[in-house]
Amino acid sequence: MKEEISVMYSEEVLNKKIGEMAEQISKDYEGKSIHLICILKGSIFFCCELAKRLTVPVTIDFMSASSYGNETKSTGKLKINKDLDEEIDGLHCLIVEDIIDSGNTLSMTKKMLEGRNPASLKLCTLLDKPDRRETEVNVDYTGFTIPDAFVVGFGLDYAQKYRNLPYIGILDFVEE
């Protein structure tokens, strides 16, 4: 089987949307600093583009939590591979995700971080795939709501490949 990718959102479309999201977030957090919590690895591209466009003071920390292996289905279990470097108590935290699919990663991550007494904790995702939700999560900022397709690019991978694509595309498997 050959892997084929068709463009869903071009780099230009993504940047426009991220600009709009940053504008809204900057308005909502006026007078405050935001502590961005970037969930590795998929969110790095989105997190960088978002951070560059925020007009309020920003700090960033990274966490690696995953509920996926090399397959395209969730295991429903959270694995913390790398925890945050800094304490978050008293900080206005914004979790930055590339995609919410089953919701398992984000709901478990959110619960864990809530226990650390942040001043506030909100969620931001570039993509939301609600058709596949297994665990409800309240998402504060969503870029695009997408249908049930497996997407790659702009940080998103299939078996660790395609993260570096500057656009988001749908991955299909076709007969050679």
Ligand SMILES: O=P(O)(O)OC[C@H]1O[C@H](OP(=O)(O)OP(=O)(O)O)[C@H](O)[C@@H]1O
């Ligand atoms: O809503 P869910 O079904 O839990 O899926 C979403 C999660 O899956 C992906 O991460 P992944 O575990 O593949 O790690 P990666 O970011 O390093 O690719 C994505 O970046 C989200 O964190």
Ligand code: HPA
């Ligand atoms: O559609 C997807 N693509 C890449 N990684 C993912 N993790 C959850 N859903 C996806």
